[in-house]
Amino acid sequence: MAFSLTNLRNEPPDVGGNFDGDAGLEFRMATQLLGLEQSGLTFQRVPAGVRFPYGHTHRVQEEVFVVVGGSGRMKLDDEIVDVRQWDAVRAPPGTWRGYEAGLDGLELLVIGAPSLGDDPRGDVTGTRDWWTD
Numbered sequence: 001m002a003f004s005l006t007n008l009r010n011e012p013p014d015v016g017g018n019f020d021g022d023a024g025l026e027f028r029m030a031t032q033l034l035g036l037e038q039s040g041l042t043f044q045r046v047p048a049g050v051r052f053p054y055g056h057t058h059r060v061q062e063e064v065f066v067v068v069g070g071s072g073r074m075k076l077d078d079e080i081v082d083v084r085q086w087d088a089v090r091a092p093p094g095t096w097r098g099y100e101a102g103l104d105g106l107e108l109l110v111i112g113a114p115s116l117g118d119d120p121r122g123d124v125t126g127t128r129d130w131w132t133d
Contacts, residue, residue: 006033008043008109016045020128021053031115040112046072051100055130058093058123061112065089065099069107074099075131098131 006012012028019025024047031040040061046052048070055075065074071084075098076091083089083099083106091097099106116123 004034042110044108046101046106048105054126055096055098056124056126057096060123063091063112066109070104071102072100072106
């Protein structure tokens with residue numbers, strides 16, 4: 001296949017409900033639909049004032065979080081940073097990460113590399129309620 005095309009808001013199924021968080025949490029994985037071989041891609045939408053229920057880290061994969069809508073905050077290990085539209089945040093392997101939406105919600109494209117192949121959960125460690133105030 002020379003190229004692939006998908007609509008990130010309509011075609012990947014929304015698996016946000018799998019995270020046992022806010023009902024408005026949206027999480028769409030496009031990696032397989034696009035046939036990505038070297039990277040991964042998700043679209044995530046977090047409703048206003050909501051924190052993603054899990055923090056996570058990767059052993060091998062680095063991720064870039066691109067804010068495409070709204071604003072919020074990210075926690076990277078012990079540091080909290082404000083993020084707004086068009087900010088890009090790199091989280092290297094071994095860095096714990098989590099995020100929460102501001103007043104307008106938070107929409108993210110998350111790009112991960114290298115690809116996690118057929119075992120995407122094998123590289124990740126996640127903890128519910130990792131980010132507590």
